[in-house]
Amino acid sequence: MPILQPIVNLAELLYQKGITDVIVSPGSRSAPLTLAVARHPKLRVRVIADERSAGFIALGLAQQRIVNGQPKPVAIICTSGSAVYNLAPAVAEAYFQEIPLVLLTADRPREWVQQQDGQTIFQAGIFGSHVKRSYDLPADYSHPDARWYIERSVNEALNLSGLTPLGPVHINVPLREPFYPKEGEHFRYEPVRVIDQVLVTQELPAETWHQLLSEWEGAERKLIAVGQLPYHPKLTEVLQKISEELAVPVVGEIISNQHQNQLFITQSDTFLSSVAGEDFLEELRPDLLLTCGQSFLARNLKTFLRKYPARQHWHIQPSADRLVDSFQSLTKLIPTDPLYFFGKLFADLDYQRFLQGEEEPEENEYLERWQMADRRAGKLVQETLQPAEPFTEWAAVQTILDAVPPHSVLHLANSMPVRYANLCGIRADQHIAVSANRGTSGIDGCLSTAVGAALATDQLVTLFIGDVAFFYDRNALWNSYVPANLRIVLFNNQGGHIFRMIDGPAQQPELETYFETEQPLTGRTTAEEAGIGYRSSHGRAELQLALADFFTPGSKARLLEVFTDKRVNATAFQQYKDKVKRLFGGV
């Protein structure tokens, strides 16, 4: 057996398990892994020098495959040493956002750790609790048991990454020299043993189901709140029917992908403001709260659901291994797929209503209260952004959101862009799939993630990103793969603007130096260096001009830099908050 055959087999097993994309960062220790995937006829391998960016590009690829409805893990290969640690930010994001990644980290054999040899750190289990499991392969393959261990471990790891909850798995691969095949030595992609894991569905027994239905019927005010979920039109359709026919308010933030139609509640960050009146909020309190999805974005919504807790709170999530009690009111975990649950819920209740001869949609004062608040909040926001008002970053976000082409993908970087976009909302008829790194909510890889997503779809991928996040991650554009379907909207206000927008730091004398931390760069040179299109705008008219052909297809990616004045932005935002207080505030 050629010395590298177990590594060659590993590449074949990746392919057999449905993996098609591999991101590689160059290295010598990792050369056997690199060559094994590079020479594989079916694997698509891309080379990214900066491992931090490589990790997030892989994450973006895998994230978009979920949106495409074809979830499968993306593999990452890096060399030994601190290279591995540079993947860690993306690994943490993947863990909490439930994105499947397979981390193949080359290592020195165990006996060389802490022997002052180069690029050798403590790699076994290095990602701690931020991977679903960590495997440490043997460095010696001569014993058949060692080869059996590699074979079954890699099978298990690849199965695990793709099982709900999806997530990253780590396979640490200690390698001895020689790393390179001899002249004339060819890799043979032999048949490998594939251990399949049969999928099961998690269904609710009839007895449990009837109990749930009777509790549902017994609750007066029912509220459905949807956390972050990948774009999923079928689920949206079911939730819409529930809201319409059964008169249940469905609250979704922009990252829930339950967008604005006549029903859904999308303006909650405005009308659930902390300045809202207690009576008003009390009237919105649910008896029974149903949630699904991952994290919620806005503090206002979270605070409301904690301060006015439901008597019963059911959370529907496919995995049963953890209790996520974000609103401190959880009473029941329903470990099943939300589409199955809500689909069955609607079907059964609709059938009951049919049996009872009820044909008109239910009416419900509670739903009307939520919808009324939502409409008033939406109107307030549109007034805030109207052309007669000073031009702000928020207004720019609304203008560009309106122009994003239908049936495309929108990435919202953390810090202000995702918040502004959430305050605006997206029209359901735009059919836009929204993604955001809300697993850890870091700014560290938002640009790389969007690059990765654009590599996984032919649709246009638009990223809204602030200047600090953009430059932090500008190595995302330092590779030869930046695809033509990427559109970057860079909101440049010369610093960490969010600190000026929130109450605490804005009042400190340290605001500018220690929080906002002004930065002078513009995206022009970065765009030029990356060989992508560039345009900029300094106001409403310029923005409209720039947008005229920004989204048209072209042969290369484009960056639109939107300059605004941070003080104007802050003043306008304060005025918005004052209006919220007048409209929804207590006595």
Next chain:
Amino acid sequence: MPILQPIVNLAELLYQKGITDVIVSPGSRSAPLTLAVARHPKLRVRVIADERSAGFIALGLAQQRIVNGQPKPVAIICTSGSAVYNLAPAVAEAYFQEIPLVLLTADRPREWVQQQDGQTIFQAGIFGSHVKRSYDLPADYSHPDARWYIERSVNEALNLSGLTPLGPVHINVPLREPFYPKEGEHFRYEPVRVIDQVLVTQELPAETWHQLLSEWEGAERKLIAVGQLPYHPKLTEVLQKISEELAVPVVGEIISNQHQNQLFITQSDTFLSSVAGEDFLEELRPDLLLTCGQSFLARNLKTFLRKYPARQHWHIQPSADRLVDSFQSLTKLIPTDPLYFFGKLFADLDYQRFLQGEEEPEENEYLERWQMADRRAGKLVQETLQPAEPFTEWAAVQTILDAVPPHSVLHLANSMPVRYANLCGIRADQHIAVSANRGTSGIDGCLSTAVGAALATDQLVTLFIGDVAFFYDRNALWNSYVPANLRIVLFNNQGGHIFRMIDGPAQQPELETYFETEQPLTGRTTAEEAGIGYRSSHGRAELQLALADFFTPGSKARLLEVFTDKRVNATAFQQYKDKVKRLFGGV
């Protein structure tokens, strides 16, 4: 007690323990820590947006303080979430290079972990074995025991970081709101309880010492090999005396800071080449090998010492807690300071020789063999680099090394620059202090480390760095602190040139795409964006011209970009290897 008082006390304790420098990355969760250090009248706080760069800038500061002879930890503050993981590459380097850092990571209180709240990951113990110890402070301070725990833990952490072996410590700081003081609330830096840790020296008992001396006397061929050590003229002086008076060869690579004089062996990477003849190498084999310092750089030296192991190998290192057996020949760990050990060794042996009436330096064929090989290798290198030969990156390194001003600091980035510089060597009369990140030998933070070092000294700090390492870490220049005493020499060969220089990848058809990975950027725009001086050279004459005033003091940092042709470099390097084979090769 104001709610933030324990955090304010923490800042005061940093100061009381001798810490003066704090690197902060902006964040809201970390605001109490940021404000506590920013408002402290004696702490010097710098704000760096990219945590990965922040970590390495702190490392460079702390590293340079060791070179300055005043080691003290540098503190780092970052916010919760993936921000923390971005510090990890610098933490691993600090651990293995033994650089004191204090990592203060803001966190959500424990109960919010895995509750889908923003910027919340598993932070307790996140750096694994890459810190000397990890502390997880309580989030609630109301009970006096909790305040006592914070007080003694922080005392212990700060002591530990500064004790040999120096290294990073992690203090995880869960924080509850409010993060910001109320209007009119002032911070009071009250006296805090300081728990001193008295320093002890580790000396050898007389009996042990006499045993060592008798073993020393009994060994025919004695060899001293010095691994990476900070610049330390007193140790160099002692080793020089030992070499001179006692006729013992002292082998030092460039990172050992034992530079070229008439005695030291600095060309070992050339004459210990794997192609060298067995008889020749056998004659260089030591009976007794003494080593001190951290890692060795060149594979040739390491392979020689493993293949021709000493009968006895003593390693002198201050810490007793680990056996580093890099050459697989260790027989004795001597846990004491190398300066103490070699100073006492020389003094005792010199006194014995005085008593025995020996006044002339000893003569020793073994020493002469090493010195002869060193001289021949040095001559070969100089021939390779002479002006009649094609201009290469290596020749550029030699030219610039000759021009680096005396009594300055030289940083050598990983991959080719540190290897080229080691092949050249540095003249002892230049009094240049060499630093390099050889703890993990990553390319990931070399530029940031040099920026940090330049902040800690008034001397000129010159960095030699390749293009991949430079752009990987270009956020090092994305801050307002890049000091005027920094000189960056960027060797741009448009990719990971090292893979073309080593045998394995150079022979693979995947070389250019999957290893070298061509990159098109030049440093000009990065320099312009950072507001630092820029010049470039494409050949010998242009380089000489550019060097004319590159090192003169000025009001801002400067970058010199040296372009070379990777194919010319590779060909010349192959010719050098052929010459080595002719000169030192076996039959």
